[in-house]
Amino acid sequence: MMTDSIVPVKEMEDRMDTDKMWVIMGPQHPFSHGLWTLKVQLDGEIVTDAEPIVGYLHRGWEKETENRTYPKIIPMADRLCYAASMTYTHLYCMTVEKALGIDIPEKAKYIRIVADEVCRIQSHLMWLAAVGTDLGNLTVFLWCMREREFFLDLNVKLCGARMTTNYPRIGGVRNDTTELFDRDIIRAVDRFEKAMWDIIALIDDSSIFVSRMKDISFLTREQCANMGLTGPAMRGCGVDFDIRRDDPYDNYDQVDFEVPVLTKGDSYSRYMIRIEEMFQSCDIIRQAVKKIQALGKNAPYRIKTPSKVPAGTAFTRLEDPRGESLMYLVSDGTDKPYRLKVRSPIFTNVSTSKAMCLGCRIADVPAILAQIDMCLGETDR
Amino acid sequence: MAMKYLDKYPKNLAKSLWVLKPCWAVMKLFAKTVTHRSMTILYPYEKEWIPDNYRGRPGLRFDKCVGCGMCVRMCPTACIKLIEVPDDEGKPVMRPQVNLGRCAMCGYCAEYCPLDAMTVTPDYELAEYTRYDLLYGPRRLNYEGTTPGMEVKLEVTLPSDIENGNPERRVSFFDLDRPELTDSKCIGCKKCAKVCPVNAIEMVEKGVNDKGKPILRPVIDNSKCICCSNCVLDCPKDALQIKEVL
Numbered sequence: 001m002m003t004d005s006i007v008p009v010k011e012m013e014d015r016m017d018t019d020k021m022w023v024i025m026g027p028q029h030p031f032s033h034g035l036w037t038l039k040v041q042l043d044g045e046i047v048t049d050a051e052p053i054v055g056y057l058h059r060g061w062e063k064e065t066e067n068r069t070y071p072k073i074i075p076m077a078d079r080l081c082y083a084a085s086m087t088y089t090h091l092y093c094m095t096v097e098k099a100l101g102i103d104i105p106e107k108a109k110y111i112r113i114v115a116d117e118v119c120r121i122q123s124h125l126m127w128l129a130a131v132g133t134d135l136g137n138l139t140v141f142l143w144c145m146r147e148r149e150f151f152l153d154l155n156v157k158l159c160g161a162r163m164t165t166n167y168p169r170i171g172g173v174r175n176d177t178t179e180l181f182d183r184d185i186i187r188a189v190d191r192f193e194k195a196m197w198d199i200i201a202l203i204d205d206s207s208i209f210v211s212r213m214k215d216i217s218f219l220t221r222e223q224c225a226n227m228g229l230t231g232p233a234m235r236g237c238g239v240d241f242d243i244r245r246d247d248p249y250d251n252y253d254q255v256d257f258e259v260p261v262l263t264k265g266d267s268y269s270r271y272m273i274r275i276e277e278m279f280q281s282c283d284i285i286r287q288a289v290k291k292i293q294a295l296g297k298n299a300p301y302r303i304k305t306p307s308k309v310p311a312g313t314a315f316t317r318l319e320d321p322r323g324e325s326l327m328y329l330v331s332d333g334t335d336k337p338y339r340l341k342v343r344s345p346i347f348t349n350v351s352t353s354k355a356m357c358l359g360c361r362i363a364d365v366p367a368i369l370a371q372i373d374m375c376l377g378e379t380d381r
Numbered sequence: 382m383a384m385k386y387l388d389k390y391p392k393n394l395a396k397s398l399w400v401l402k403p404c405w406a407v408m409k410l411f412a413k414t415v416t417h418r419s420m421t422i423l424y425p426y427e428k429e430w431i432p433d434n435y436r437g438r439p440g441l442r443f444d445k446c447v448g449c450g451m452c453v454r455m456c457p458t459a460c461i462k463l464i465e466v467p468d469d470e471g472k473p474v475m476r477p478q479v480n481l482g483r484c485a486m487c488g489y490c491a492e493y494c495p496l497d498a499m500t501v502t503p504d505y506e507l508a509e510y511t512r513y514d515l516l517y518g519p520r521r522l523n524y525e526g527t528t529p530g531m532e533v534k535l536e537v538t539l540p541s542d543i544e545n546g547n548p549e550r551r552v553s554f555f556d557l558d559r560p561e562l563t564d565s566k567c568i569g570c571k572k573c574a575k576v577c578p579v580n581a582i583e584m585v586e587k588g589v590n591d592k593g594k595p596i597l598r599p600v601i602d603n604s605k606c607i608c609c610s611n612c613v614l615d616c617p618k619d620a621l622q623i624k625e626v627l
Binding site for chain 1: 383384385386387390391392402403405406407409410420431432434435436455457485486487488489492501533534536537538539540543548549551552554625626627
């Protein structure tokens with residue numbers, strides 16, 4: 001076990017009088033999963049400073065929304081993050097609904113929960129595949145992508161598209177659940193839970209993986225609070241907070257689930273939280289599908305909304321697969337938003353990379369930063 | 382509720398069979414792939430099954446379209462344009478042309494089409510040699526074998542219906558909305574009557590003004606109107622407004 005990976009940096013400096021070196025990883029680096037740069041300062045092999053540089057993918061998303069009518073922003077919100085498209089469209093629709101002051105039908109709420117959890121599972125599988133390649137195990141990558149395909153097929157079944165789903169609407173969802181969707185999703189979830197144990201056996205029972213994640217890159221609760229770390233990474237550091245449970249939106253208070261929390265705060269616990277979250281998502285899906293079936297086929301799933309949003313502001317937050325995402329809408333009474341601000345969880349999570357990497361070896365940096373689950377589309381917007 | 386994974390892990394690796402377990406998982410898959418069908422497909426020869434509602438390129442049923450331009454206005458990437466083409470009898474009509482180089486396959490054109498002339502199609506193999514070839518004209522947009530499942534219905538429930546205890550009634554989004562005239566603003570310019578794609582607006586004489594000329598006012602035939610809001614957008618004095626029924 002690599003318990004010695006945190007070497008006292010100060011002592012090293014005193015002992016050896018060597019120059020420190022800045023190494024620039026990225027924007028085209030296999031670990032970066034997108035266009036961003038991590039500048040790391042090295043003392044031998046030990047990281048003494050790190051600085052993330054983002055902004056290569058800036059598209060002016062927030063400004064662009066100001067020229068579009070409200071429904072036209074939904075397909076744009078898909079493109080914030082291709083792995084979490086469902087949660088971002090959901091978040092946007094919730095924000096506009098809050099500004100309109102309307103309550104959407106029960107069935108739409110449960111369908112959104114199902115869609116969100118499917119999105120969470122496939123996003124976490126995408127992350128696990130990335131972890132597999134970062135740590136040099138291509139089998140994990142292939143198996144995770146194979147499992148992810150079943151959930152993308154569910155997206156196709158539900159709304160006709162695999163990744164840029166464009167499914168939630170202001171006032172509900174685009175269409176009702178299609179025929180046999182309930183059956184298919186329960187089958188997919190059952191199958192996934194069995195198949196997941198094989199992937200877990202590849203990682204957790206293999207010391208090659210575990211020794212590269214265990215006992216490195218410790219973060220404390222105080223550091224999480226100070227740097228704004230959210231999501232599974234925060235729960236791996238001992239902060240017991242999940243918006244789905246503590247500030248429930250869209251009937252999440254009606255379903256029963258556990259929020260996994262680990263107090264250790266190392267890279268491995270952040271990994272474990274995400275694996276457990278996938279199993280909890282399966283439970284949520286099963287309960288929500290039962291609720292949808294109980295509501296019946298003819299229950300309303302979308303209500304009509306006015307095209308103009310009254311002047312005012314609205315603010316909602318939501319538990320994204322990667323953390324806490326937030327939208328703030330300023331409306332001036334027309335059919336276009338005056339301002340739409342997005343808080344991306346990754347933008348703040350990646351700013352913790354200095355604290356995460358400090359004192360670790362350069363070879364561990366990809367393994368540590370894989371736990372952030374980097375997505376540049378939403379970071380740079 | 383209990384944790385499924387965290388109750389079993391982390392394990393003490395020194396005690397577990399840390400070499401054999403991953404090997405066993407891989408061997409299991411090997412045995413499975415020998416006896417079962419493989420996960421991969423030979424793509425150009427075999428294709429994956431896709432459902433009817435798959436959102437590929439947009440398709441158009443030429444005879445159903447009236448050229449109202451709803452798809453043009455709703456398209457988020459502005460890839461649709463109305464162009465003049467001859468119809469079956471040789472008369473020039475306005476029909477949408479889609480630039481698939483810009484199309485985001487969001488399905489809004491099919492969703493907001495008041496007559497369901499635009500549909501989504503399961504056609505996703507769209508590679509061409511030049512950008513010009515990506516322009517799909519109205520005739521080329523036609524998709525052979527369009528089924529009713531490819532129509533995207535914009536069905537909503539009215540909030541007033543839910544309040545009145547009738548939540549199972551579905552209406553089309555624009556079925557009940559109709560343009561409403563503010564009489565004092567209207568100057569009788571006949572623009573709305575000219576622009577209406579379904580000829581639902583008729584200019585009716587309503588008395589004479591001070592100079593002895595007839596006062597023309599649009600009268601909207603609600604059964605013909607499809608609420609495309611062309612008249613609202615073209616009105617020079619903002620006399621017409623869509624009245625939303627909620």
